[in-house]
Amino acid sequence: MSMWSRRKFFLTSLAGSAAAGVTNLFARATPGAAASNGARAVTPAVQGKRPLIISSANGVNALGRGMDILKKGGDTLDAVVAAVTIVEDDPNDDSVGYGGLPNEQGEVELDASVMHGPTHRAGSVASVRRIKNVSRLAKTVMERTNHVMIVGDGARRFAVDEGFEEMNLLTEHSRKIWLAWKASTSFNWRPGIDSPEWKEKMSTIFSDTPADQALMAYAQRVIADPPTGTIPCMAVNEKGDISATTTTSGLAWKIPGRVGDSPIIGAGCCVDNEVGAAGSTGKGEENIKISGGHTIIEMMRKGMSPTDACLEAMARIARNYNNDKKKLATFHIFFYALNKDGVHGAASLWQNAYDKGRRATYAVHDGTEAHLVDCVPYFNETAVSD
Ligand code: GLY
Numbered sequence: 001m002s003m004w005s006r007r008k009f010f011l012t013s014l015a016g017s018a019a020a021g022v023t024n025l026f027a028r029a030t031p032g033a034a035a036s037n038g039a040r041a042v043t044p045a046v047q048g049k050r051p052l053i054i055s056s057a058n059g060v061n062a063l064g065r066g067m068d069i070l071k072k073g074g075d076t077l078d079a080v081v082a083a084v085t086i087v088e089d090d091p092n093d094d095s096v097g098y099g100g101l102p103n104e105q106g107e108v109e110l111d112a113s114v115m116h117g118p119t120h121r122a123g124s125v126a127s128v129r130r131i132k133n134v135s136r137l138a139k140t141v142m143e144r145t146n147h148v149m150i151v152g153d154g155a156r157r158f159a160v161d162e163g164f165e166e167m168n169l170l171t172e173h174s175r176k177i178w179l180a181w182k183a184s185t186s187f188n189w190r191p192g193i194d195s196p197e198w199k200e201k202m203s204t205i206f207s208d209t210p211a212d213q214a215l216m217a218y219a220q221r222v223i224a225d226p227p228t229g230t231i232p233c234m235a236v237n238e239k240g241d242i243s244a245t246t247t248t249s250g251l252a253w254k255i256p257g258r259v260g261d262s263p264i265i266g267a268g269c270c271v272d273n274e275v276g277a278a279g280s281t282g283k284g285e286e287n288i289k290i291s292g293g294h295t296i297i298e299m300m301r302k303g304m305s306p307t308d309a310c311l312e313a314m315a316r317i318a319r320n321y322n323n324d325k326k327k328l329a330t331f332h333i334f335f336y337a338l339n340k341d342g343v344h345g346a347a348s349l350w351q352n353a354y355d356k357g358r359r360a361t362y363a364v365h366d367g368t369e370a371h372l373v374d375c376v377p378y379f380n381e382t383a384v385s386d
Contacts, residue, residue, distance in 0.1 A: 046305070048341035049366045050240065053079060055233040056281045056336060057353070058095050060363035062086040063370040066235055071367065076243035077116045080233040081135045084247050087231055088133050091171045095229020098132040099171035100249025101222065103256045106178050108169035110134040111250055111263040114142055117242035117273030124263040126151040127256075130166045131159040135247040138263070140164075149263065176212075177219040179205045181253050184223050226252040227354050230262055232269065232279025232336055240340045244269050244277040251284070260284025266294040275301045276340055278309070282333030282349070290316040296337050306337035307345025307376050314347050314378040329383050334375060336362050344373075351377035 051070035053063050066083035070076065088097025095101075102108045112134035113124035123142025126149065128134050137159050141150050150158050160166060170178075180202060182189040191197040197204055206216040230248035246269040248262040261268035261284030268284060270293025271277040278296035280287045287293075292313045299309035313335050321327040332354060338344040348360035361372040 046343050046345075048339065048343035050342040051235065051237045051367060052338060052342040052344065053083065053233065053235040053365045054336060054338055054344045054346075055083065055363045056231050056279075056334065057361045057363050057372055058093065058229070059083060059087055059231045059233055060370050060372060063233075063363055063365035066233065067365045067367060067370075070235060070237050073237075075116075076118075076235045076237050076241050077114060077139065077245070079235045079237075080243055080245045081114065081139055084135045084231050084233050084245055085133055088135065088247060091173070093229075094171075094174050094177075094249070095227070096231050096247045096249055097134070098167075098169050099174050100169065100229065101174050101227070101252035102170055102178050102249075103254045103258070105256055106170060106175065107256065108174070108249055109254070109256065109258075110169075110248065111259055112138040112245065112247040113263045113265055113269040114138045114245045115243060115265065115269055115271035115277070116142065117271045117277070120273065122148050122265045122269075124149045124265060124269075125155040125159075126259045126263040128152070128155045128159070130156055130169060131164050132167065132169055133164065135245045137162075137164060138245065138247075148265065151259070152257070173215065176205055176215060177222060178253075180216070180219040181223045221355070222252055225354070228252075228260060228282055228284060230260075230268070230281040230284075232262075232281060234271070234277035234279060234336070234338050236277075236338055236340060236342050240273075242271050242273050242277050242338070242340065244271045244279055246279045248281075261287040261292070264288055266291050268293060270294050270297050272297050272301070274340065276306065276338050278306075278313075278335065278337040280333065280335050283331040286317045286320070286331060286333050287313075287335075289320060292317075292335060296335060300337065300339050305345060306339055306343055307347060310335035310337050310345055310347035311376060311378060314349060317349070318378060325379065328379070332383070334360060334362070342366075346373070346375040348375040348377050350379055350381060350383040352382040356382060 053066045062083040066079035069079040091099040111126045115122045123138045206212040232246040234244035246262040278293040295313045296309040334348045336346040346362040353360045360375040
């Protein structure tokens with residue numbers, strides 16, 4: 001495909017996406033795939049291991065740092081925060097922290113939470129601008145205030161008072177994708193018809209270099225299907241103490257001030273030191289409505305495995321839509337859990353990851369090396385866009 005026609009294809013797709021809204025996303029299941037869901041199936045018992053640290057798949061390269069802390073006898077909350085801080089600092093990861101995909105005004109807004117099992121404490125921050133390490137900020141709320149949650153400009157000021165550095169969180173990568181999103185949603189952000197560039201609108205954003213062309217292809221995906229990039233990370237140490245954090249840049253292109261599940265204790269992050277920990281990625285609104293993290297903990301308390309507890313939470317989300325796959329196909333969501341014995345599990349609404357060419361997975365480090373494990377899908381189908 002020539003450069004011109006590739007651009008044209010992109011523009012056509014963008015226009016199509018904008019016109020169709022989100023209703024056509026994930027709309028068609030892979031032909032012939034089983035239409036089952038595994039929510040009621042009891043998954044086989046797995047041997048637990050301690051210490052153990054798990055996260056969503058995008059944390060796989062960071063778990064080693066957390067495991068080093070656990071092996072040295074460090075605190076479980078220090079371990080999970082240290083792990084996700086690596087990704088928050090990474091400008092090449094646009095799911096959390098520095099370089100996260102911004103809100104509709106091009107401002108990166110971050111949410112995060114922590115829970116410390118041994119002391120039964122929690123902290124969280126939401127809609128934070130200009131501070132990249134929001135998991136550490138949530139921990140600072142927990143450790144240095146009498147509050148649990150601080151939001152918006154109050155959270156930014158609190159961070160500055162506590163010595164966090166203020167910075168512009170929008171990288172060139174995320175800025176270009178945001179500009180492409182604006183161009184896809186409004187004629188105002190495209191060259192006018194009197195412009196020599198009007199046919200090749202994206203040439204004002206993406207150059208002909210292979211790197212920019214790859215970025216343009218990636219932009220096409222995240223514009224059609226705005227991600228809720230997030231990392232939940234949870235750890236259990238040798239003694240059985242448990243902590244967790246969840247950090248996110250939230251829903252790409254969100255209305256400023258939108259808050260998802262990640263900073264909501266009992267939804268995007270939940271720990272009970274007698275039971276285990278749970279976290280989530282994906283469309284946070286669905287998780288908030290079922291208090292997913294708390295649901296999973298209570299199911300594990302009753303003896304369910306982490307995987308079955310995650311599937312039970314997923315069943316409640318599906319129930320909210322009467323199991324209507326057409327409606328459920330407009331979003332994606334994932335739950336992750338570990339219990340006090342070091343048994344872990346995860347469930348995905350659909351079999352695929354956000355990138356529909358890949359299977360949904362999560363990351364586990366059991367002391368040997370970090371590796372990816374398949375999530376158990378609620379619907380045994382790959383959801384694909386039209
Ligand atoms: N699960 C992350 C969010 O919805 O913001």
